[in-house]
Amino acid sequence: MSKVDVLLGLQWGDEGKGKAVDFLAPKYNIVARFQGGPNAGHTLEFDGKKHVLHQIPSGIFHPEILNVIGNGVVIDPIVFAREIRDLEPFGVDASKTLILSNKAQLIIPTHKLIDKALELSKGEEKIGSTLRGIGPTYQDKIGRHGLRIGDIIHKDFDVKYQKLKKQHLSLLSTLELDDDFHQQEQEFFKSLDLMRKFKIQSTEYLINESLKSGKDILAEGAQGTLLDIDFGSYPFVTSSNTTTAGACTGLGIAPNQINEVFGIFKAYCTRVGSGPFPTELFNQEGEDLRRLGNEFGATTGRPRRCGWLDIPALNYACMLNGVTQLFMMKADVLSDVTPVKICESYNSSNGIIKEFPYIWDDTFSPIFREVPSWKLNGVPAYSDLPDNLHSFIHSIEQSVGVPIHLISLGPDRNETVLKKS
């Protein structure tokens, strides 16, 4: 039976989804992105090379796999063109294996200006947006005046573009344009020419017809569950549904077509940008995690905030997504970190709670349990992992009620341990 499996992040993004998709991709005929846009940075490492993909699905390095950018995604043509060019030296001709939904929304240069202006206007309360134009583009989508990829191949595109740009400029009338705005605009139009060479179609038909004909699909999520527009720590969230439900609306898949849901999490937590982070470390332990885990943003290079694994948050994410299998990333980073801590509940003014609170403020505090660390030597088979790592895995499985099937011990494809082959 053909199926749609979903792979998504259970924390605040940067869980290692790129590596996980790349690892799983050979089992599928299609890899499809369903939400987000160039705010994402999915890192893949193999053959001694590191690749960071922002908008292009992580199946692109497998020539036999079809990659789809679904209708739920927002696309910046400039970033798209750069990504396509960056793939060429590695012999990847994306035009053969990448299809774009005609209903994906287009990020235009003024969306990025609006993003910047809105973020600046928030002052101390800024979200810490990647400033890639994500929010304003989704705002235009919901406001029903956005431009879609299907529009770029229609003859009235220029008229529609000018209309939207004018609307944006009137919003921005009190601001000066960035010095490089005109250059950005030129690059935008040049990039559209490249984009027009790709297949642009109603990918919901392609996906559903592929399923009927027995093909298997992997839906690749971006960002993480705790950045979901509905369930994340609003307003410090991204502008899309990063949960399994987002795969249905972002690709045109009926909910009853979803099979496995792979939930990716790090053995600790990180977050970029502002917003609540219950287990955040403000001390040397946090700095050590940042250094050992090389926790700097793949898209913006910003240092990531670091903290211990948060079980109530992980439980919440598993519940929202219907996770059937867990993949634990970066377990190697905690090798030799003494002691390792896990947050299993929170203290609140109403006593101990295990639910992720509506608002996290200073009436809450995390309750940690210390666990012994482990020492890793290479990449052993599952049964040969250190005992303390086995205990760590079992205790998470027990708390969350979902099995951990994959443990990542390094960035390379080969540094991966499977519970069952």
Ligand code: IMP
């Ligand atoms: P935006 O989606 O770029 O507007 O950013 C909104 C919030 O989500 C900010 O806190 C960003 O740092 C965060 N964010 C967006 N994309 C990612 C991602 O791919 N990984 C981690 N955080 C992200």
